[in-house]
Amino acid sequence: MDGKTKNHAMDLADEIEALNAAPVNELKARWRRRHWREPPAGLPPKLMREAFIYALQKDRFGGLSGKARRRLDVLAAKIDTDPKTPVCGDGALRPGARLVREWRGQRFEVEVLESGFGMNGETYSSLSEIALVITGTKWSGPRFFGLNKRSAK
Numbered sequence: 422m423d424g425k426t427k428n429h430a431m432d433l434a435d436e437i438e439a440l441n442a443a444p445v446n447e448l449k450a451r452w453r454r455r456h457w458r459e460p461p462a463g464l465p466p467k468l469m470r471e472a473f474i475y476a477l478q479k480d481r482f483g484g485l486s487g488k489a490r491r492r493l494d495v496l497a498a499k500i501d502t503d504p505k506t507p508v509c510g511d512g513a514l515r516p517g518a519r520l521v522r523e524w525r526g527q528r529f530e531v532e533v534l535e536s537g538f539g540m541n542g543e544t545y546s547s548l549s550e551i552a553l554v555i556t557g558t559k560w561s562g563p564r565f566f567g568l569n570k571r572s573a574k
């Protein structure tokens with residue numbers, strides 16, 4: 422990372438930290454300045470913050486490519502037609518992908534590794550092994566993480 426990019430990243434980190442600390446009334450005021458209207462009724466502050474963080478990153482580093490936007494448009498249209506449309510493409514998980522699952526009020530994040538899966542500093546050979554650790558009972562790991570059509574509830 423060159424000096425200019427590094428400074429942009431540090432500035433961005435400071436801005437994100439400020440957003441995360443901002444009270445709701447400040448977030449709403451910022452929303453009005455950016456969008457020229459009130460935030461949608463019922464929009465949670467967490468989602469408002471995430472929208473601002475995405476906008477900051479997009480402004481700083483660029484948004485999605487045209488190809489990615491078109492792919493998302495096609496996928497959104499398919500989901501509108503059939504909500505059970507799989508969103509993982511060919512089903513292959515690629516290293517670096519992250520799976521997130523909330524279970525009984527706790528958030529769990531799993532990273533796909535070259536060989537296996539990582540969670541909380543530990544490496545596991547399968548998603549089912551992780552699902553067992555999280556729930557204490559046997560699950561299909563892909564089902565638990567919502568990767569197949571009969572996704573976890």
